[in-house]
Amino acid sequence: MTKRTTEYIPKTSLEQVIYDPNKNVNLKIKEEKLDITKKWMQTGNVKVYRESFTVDKSFTVPIAHVDLVIEHITSSSAIPSEEDLSTEIIRIPLSEESIEFIKHNVCLEDVSIYKQKIEEIKNIEATLKREEYKVKISGPLKIETE
Numbered sequence: 001m002t003k004r005t006t007e008y009i010p011k012t013s014l015e016q017v018i019y020d021p022n023k024n025v026n027l028k029i030k031e032e033k034l035d036i037t038k039k040w041m042q043t044g045n046v047k048v049y050r051e052s053f054t055v056d057k058s059f060t061v062p063i064a065h066v067d068l069v070i071e072h073i074t075s076s077s078a079i080p081s082e083e084d085l086s087t088e089i090i091r092i093p094l095s096e097e098s099i100e101f102i103k104h105n106v107c108l109e110d111v112s113i114y115k116q117k118i119e120e121i122k123n124i125e126a127t128l129k130r131e132e133y134k135v136k137i138s139g140p141l142k143i144e145t146e
Helices: none
Strands: 065-075 085-096
Touching: none
Parallel strands: none
Antiparallel strands: 065 085
């Protein structure tokens, strides 16, 4: 808490008034009052945005395929032996797995951005000037009160 003081500098100097019974005298007694006002002022700017970046990923996916296999074994003699056998293999691909990937967004976190008005109490101190009237009597005067 900072203490603020206000120095009072009168606009016109106070004059001593000598009472003249033939003349009415009016003194304006003044007091300072403090008017407190508030105003909004911008204290900063905020820019909120999303930033995206890319990440290269590598995946290993096993795939399968189905082949039709035709195995043809022929022998060159009437009594087949292992040396006389010849094997012919024909492979015909029937089907295979293909890789398909679909990207989709997954929510990682929710970020809420909003304004919130917070009120706090500040104590402000100021020194205010107040005038009072004084009567100074000089000489032998008789004072009567009503």
